[in-house]
Amino acid sequence: MNPQQLQVFLEYTRRFDSIARDFPLEMREGTPLDKKMRDKKAEFSESVQHAVIRYFNMCSEEFYLHSVHLIPGEIFDMWFKQLERCMKTDLFSGLWKTVRSSYDHSADFQARLDGMIGG
DSSP states (O other): OOHHHHHHHHHHHHHHHHHHTTSOHHHHTTSOOHHHHHTOOSOOOHHHHHHHHHHHHHHHHHHHHHHTTSSOHHHHHHHHHHHHHHHTSHHHHHHHHHHGGGGTTOHHHHHHHHHHHTO
């Protein structure tokens, strides 16, 4: 990892930590999300929904930065495995369907997330 890539990595790690503070506790416990989050039927607060949208924005930026080689493949793959895990939840997949058109400028990013939810 070159110095520029390291700087990008550190900044995006900091940003993720800031965003993740607003995620539901189940997502911060380090436990499997699939059943816990899918079974959670309550509406999520507006602040949680905004955190998820900020996460989508950050991921679209990471997607672009990876395409211009500012994020190494192994780091990008690690981050996107986490996103894929999140997209299996109703919170993320449902909100993605609502905000998807906001990412029309990045058809490749849309396709990648659509593929994570089978859309």
